[in-house]
Amino acid sequence: MVQQAEQQALQQQFRYVGKRIPRVDIVSKLTGAAVFAEDVKVPGVLYGKLLHSPHPHARIVRIDTSRAEQLPGVRAVATAADLPDKRVGRVVKDEHYFARDKVRYVGDRVAAVAADTREIALEAVRRIEVEYELLPPVRDAFEGLAAGAPIIHEDLLRYTVVGPAKPQGGNLCSLNSLTRGEPEAAFGECARVFEQVYTTQMQHQTYLEPHACVAVYNPDRTYTIHTANQGQFPLRNAVAEVLGVPQNQVRVVPAEIGGGFGGKSIMKIEPAAAVLAKKAGRPVRIVMSRHEDFIGGNPRAAFHITLKTGVTADMRMHARTIDVVMDQGAHAMGAGAMAASVTQFAEGPYAIPNLRITSRLVYTNKACTSAMRAPGGPQINFALESETERICAAMGWDGIEFRRRNAMPTDYVNTAGGVNRSVFTLDTLEACLALSGYRHDRARLGPNRGRGLALGNWNVGGNASGAVIKMNGDGSVNVIGGVVDLSGVNTTMTQIVAEALDVPLERVTVKSLDTDSAPHATNSGGSQVLKSHGLACFKASEHIKAQLFELAVDELDASAERMELKGGQVRVQGEPSRAVAVTKLLSQAQGKTGPIVGYGATGNSPRMPSMAAHVADVEVDPETGQVKVVRYCAAQDVGLAINPMSVEGQIHGGVAQGLGQALCEQFTYRDGQPQNAGFLDYKIPSALDVPMIETTLVEKPSVAGPYGAKGVGEPPVVPVPAAIANAIYNAVGVRVTSLPITPEKLRQAIREQERGGGA
Amino acid sequence: MKIPLRVTVNGVPREDLVEARTSLLTYLREQCDLTGAKRACEEGECGCCSVLLDGTQVTACLVFAIEAQGRHVTTVEGLSEPQLLNALQQAFAENGASQCGFCIPGMLMSATTLLERNGSPSEAEIRRAISGNLCRCTGYDRIVAAIGAAAAQRRNAKG
Numbered sequence: 001m002v003q004q005a006e007q008q009a010l011q012q013q014f015r016y017v018g019k020r021i022p023r024v025d026i027v028s029k030l031t032g033a034a035v036f037a038e039d040v041k042v043p044g045v046l047y048g049k050l051l052h053s054p055h056p057h058a059r060i061v062r063i064d065t066s067r068a069e070q071l072p073g074v075r076a077v078a079t080a081a082d083l084p085d086k087r088v089g090r091v092v093k094d095e096h097y098f099a100r101d102k103v104r105y106v107g108d109r110v111a112a113v114a115a116d117t118r119e120i121a122l123e124a125v126r127r128i129e130v131e132y133e134l135l136p137p138v139r140d141a142f143e144g145l146a147a148g149a150p151i152i153h154e155d156l157l158r159y160t161v162v163g164p165a166k167p168q169g170g171n172l173c174s175l176n177s178l179t180r181g182e183p184e185a186a187f188g189e190c191a192r193v194f195e196q197v198y199t200t201q202m203q204h205q206t207y208l209e210p211h212a213c214v215a216v217y218n219p220d221r222t223y224t225i226h227t228a229n230q231g232q233f234p235l236r237n238a239v240a241e242v243l244g245v246p247q248n249q250v251r252v253v254p255a256e257i258g259g260g261f262g263g264k265s266i267m268k269i270e271p272a273a274a275v276l277a278k279k280a281g282r283p284v285r286i287v288m289s290r291h292e293d294f295i296g297g298n299p300r301a302a303f304h305i306t307l308k309t310g311v312t313a314d315m316r317m318h319a320r321t322i323d324v325v326m327d328q329g330a331h332a333m334g335a336g337a338m339a340a341s342v343t344q345f346a347e348g349p350y351a352i353p354n355l356r357i358t359s360r361l362v363y364t365n366k367a368c369t370s371a372m373r374a375p376g377g378p379q380i381n382f383a384l385e386s387e388t389e390r391i392c393a394a395m396g397w398d399g400i401e402f403r404r405r406n407a408m409p410t411d412y413v414n415t416a417g418g419v420n421r422s423v424f425t426l427d428t429l430e431a432c433l434a435l436s437g438y439r440h441d442r443a444r445l446g447p448n449r450g451r452g453l454a455l456g457n458w459n460v461g462g463n464a465s466g467a468v469i470k471m472n473g474d475g476s477v478n479v480i481g482g483v484v485d486l487s488g489v490n491t492t493m494t495q496i497v498a499e500a501l502d503v504p505l506e507r508v509t510v511k512s513l514d515t516d517s518a519p520h521a522t523n524s525g526g527s528q529v530l531k532s533h534g535l536a537c538f539k540a541s542e543h544i545k546a547q548l549f550e551l552a553v554d555e556l557d558a559s560a561e562r563m564e565l566k567g568g569q570v571r572v573q574g575e576p577s578r579a580v581a582v583t584k585l586l587s588q589a590q591g592k593t594g595p596i597v598g599y600g601a602t603g604n605s606p607r608m609p610s611m612a613a614h615v616a617d618v619e620v621d622p623e624t625g626q627v628k629v630v631r632y633c634a635a636q637d638v639g640l641a642i643n644p645m646s647v648e649g650q651i652h653g654g655v656a657q658g659l660g661q662a663l664c665e666q667f668t669y670r671d672g673q674p675q676n677a678g679f680l681d682y683k684i685p686s687a688l689d690v691p692m693i694e695t696t697l698v699e700k701p702s703v704a705g706p707y708g709a710k711g712v713g714e715p716p717v718v719p720v721p722a723a724i725a726n727a728i729y730n731a732v733g734v735r736v737t738s739l740p741i742t743p744e745k746l747r748q749a750i751r752e753q754e755r756g757g758g759a
Numbered sequence: 760m761k762i763p764l765r766v767t768v769n770g771v772p773r774e775d776l777v778e779a780r781t782s783l784l785t786y787l788r789e790q791c792d793l794t795g796a797k798r799a800c801e802e803g804e805c806g807c808c809s810v811l812l813d814g815t816q817v818t819a820c821l822v823f824a825i826e827a828q829g830r831h832v833t834t835v836e837g838l839s840e841p842q843l844l845n846a847l848q849q850a851f852a853e854n855g856a857s858q859c860g861f862c863i864p865g866m867l868m869s870a871t872t873l874l875e876r877n878g879s880p881s882e883a884e885i886r887r888a889i890s891g892n893l894c895r896c897t898g899y900d901r902i903v904a905a906i907g908a909a910a911a912q913r914r915n916a917k918g
């Protein structure tokens with residue numbers, strides 16, 4: 001009750017922030033008018049197609065493109081020979097955009113063609129002859145670490161490293177570790193020590209829109225690229241690096257984006273389209289097929305997690321070690337950054353005085369894993385929160401009391417040495433218990449039904465970002481940003497600016513513009529847009545205000561510090577009659593300072609946990625092993641929800657993706673060959689697999705975001721697999737320690753238990 | 760070999776020449792300039808390309824353009840007057856049913872077909888009707904709610 005009252009008081013302070021408004025782009029999204037990358041119309045456009053490696057690991061002996069070039073209708077063919085001989089990469093520079101010496105996964109880019117029609121392009125790709133000398137593939141991370149394993153990157157230790165990865169040689173791309181206290185010694189002080197291994201699978205983002213782009217080579221020798229990517233600036237920089245041109249010569253125009261979830265935060269087909277456009281002298285469009293999107297995508301990495309946990313008699317986790325081995329795939333990409341970030345967020349929602357987290361990121365001959373919604377988060381949480389319940393079951397402890405005792409408090413010093421501000425672990429837990437009636441009717445769920453709880457964290461940071469606001473003569477504003485509108489960003493920014501300038505929503509237009517026009521900004525991902533771009537928009541609004549107040553000094557005969565902006569007027573605070581219309585100041589500005597333009601920017605900010613607590617009810621069919629999710633409740637610590645409707649939407653979507661990870665999705669390889677690269681064999685949850693999702697927002701303003709807001713997109717995916725695993729355990733008494741918990745796996749575990757060998 | 764095609768698209772009769780192998784989806788996107796129906800798998804697995812053929816939802820990637828000979832095709836662009844929303848679209852807007860929006864044209868087609876046949880669908884019936892339309896953003900929650908709301912609103916309007 002107290003919380004509700006607090007929440008109401010919080011929302012009443014604001015006119016536009018905290019309100020449920022439909023997305024500003026909703027009409028275009030509902031009428032087919034929204035222009036996605038494949039919909040961009042450019043006259044004279046050619047069809048581009050890539051040739052991918054059919055082998056997981058092979059040396060390229062020879063590439064002959066002449067038969068493709070001779071085919072009528074083919075306008076250009078491109079290979080590594082058309083690009084500077086330079087390795088690129090965001091973390092470790094370990095990749096030639098087109099393979100040069102070797103191919104390292106099925107799907108590695110070998111060549112590309114541009115032709116008059118799709119059919120000709122496909123035929124041309126088939127006509128490119130590549131002679132390979134096959135090499136034995138590294139099929140998983142442990143094989144990669146084994147002595148005598150084939151080496152995927154012979155020159156690893158000579159590569160340039162630009163991110164937090166720490167290459168060790170062999171196939172070990174990075175070894176990262178953080179320690180608090182003395183875990184090894186502390187295990188000796190514990191009443192009991194638990195050890196367990198958990199494994200997770202490769203999961204594909206499966207955004208519904210495949211990668212697509214259109215590239216134009218302009219007469220002034222610049223490139224224009226329309227694309228579906230999560231960040232026009234990081235992409236522009238990556239493309240410029242591949243092409244070997246200065247960044248100003250590449251203009252990336254963000255198209256509407258049909259989902260990304262991290263999978264569109266890496267350059268993909270854009271450099272190929274650009275180089276083909278230059279060679280052909282015509283614009284080139286490339287659209288990946290669903291098959292290509294699977295084999296050439298950047299899925300979530302499979303983790304192998306070894307937990308060792310020491311508990312004391314008073315229900316405290318006193319010591320823990322977490323060893324993570326990650327199956328990275330052929331190139332470092334975003335996973336290189338994850339090796340380091342895992343060592344920070346893997347402490348979970350708990351305060352453990354003696355802790356060591358070690359991660360090993362291993363090259364394998366598979367698709368290059370990278371960010372997927374809360375990269376590493378649900379994998380780690382599956383282990384942590386499954387283990388919470390396993391320990392409590394063995395000790396006869398109450399899982400909720402255990403979590404309460406070990407919960408991470410706010411202002412806690414994290415493993416990286418920073419202070420976690422505005423962390424509300426227990427509030428989030430209690431909110432979820434209340435929402436779900438956790439204890440209430442647990443006993444009455446019925447046979448083969450069980451309820452599971454998991455508490456999870458995602459550590460949200462903020463990246464450098466700028467925003468510009470132009471105030472027009474009538475007092476309306478245009479906000480210009482360089483952040484892709486992935487999850488309602490433009491709507492949220494509209495609300496923030498409307499609130500800050502006290503301007504009605506319809507007098508605020510927010511656009512995400514191309515890289516020539518917008519101030520530099522970051523990827524739309526990692527839930528960090530509010531903290532970065534949101535704050536930049538807020539500061540740009542403050543900058544506008546400062547200029548208006550300065551203009552009003554003479555008119556109001558008051559100092560700028562005493563003024564406020566309200567309802568289209570600048571007023572002296574507390575004296576509403578001493579006021580001047582903003583429009584009047586704006587026309588005066590023409591003769592004085594010139595146009596009113598606000599600029600706001602933020603630098604990188606540290607990552608701090610946001611909490612989510614989930615409760616799932618499942619029904620297990622012990623004959624088939626089929627799991628049905630019958631109810632789902634999610635509570636989340638959101639700071640202040642700028643737009644509760646959009647925040648709830650993020651939670652719904654995150655839960656559904658988590659259910660896929662928990663129960664059905666798995667991108668599989670056999671001997672380096674992808675086995676299910678398509679929707680037919682890779683199943684994501686349909687409307688029949690997801691229940692209605694009950695949510696509650698824990699609103700306690702954060703010190704870090706505008707109006708106390710926090711990033712919200714990643715946390716809801718984190719606790720899902722553990723909540724499901726715990727619910728299954730409570731339903732049938734079987735603990736499955738590997739994801740996904742498929743019917744076959746669960747049925748087998750149930751059989752084993754019946755035979756007396758199980759958990 | 761191009762084949763003459765007569766078809767009514769969003770109420771407008773057309774005559775075009777199409778290749779025998781051209782899918783209805785490619786025809787609509789590339790010859791009719793209607794890009795509302797989306798290309799996402801071309802295997803009939805995702806529903807993003809859904810349109811109405813004589814009032815019933817089909818996946819346009821699996822239908823040949825010539826199969827529409829003499830028939831009526833409705834795409835998302837034909838559901839409402841330009842820049843306006845029909846009642847179903849309005850319900851999607853108010854319920855926050857669209858996020859990235861890529862699946863939404865297809866969802867609207869399946870929902871339209873459902874509501875034509877069943878004025879008061881249960882939650883289970885709604886879910887079944889859109890089970891061939893994948894969405895990766897919304898968890899289906901708000902989409903199901905929006906379709907339910909649109910049905911209720913229709914019933915009320917009919918009184």
Ligand code: FES
Nearest residue numbers: 800801803806820
């Ligand atoms: S594109 Fe037609 S069903 Fe996926």
Ligand code: FES
Nearest residue numbers: 859860862894896
């Ligand atoms: S709204 Fe993005 S796929 Fe449905």
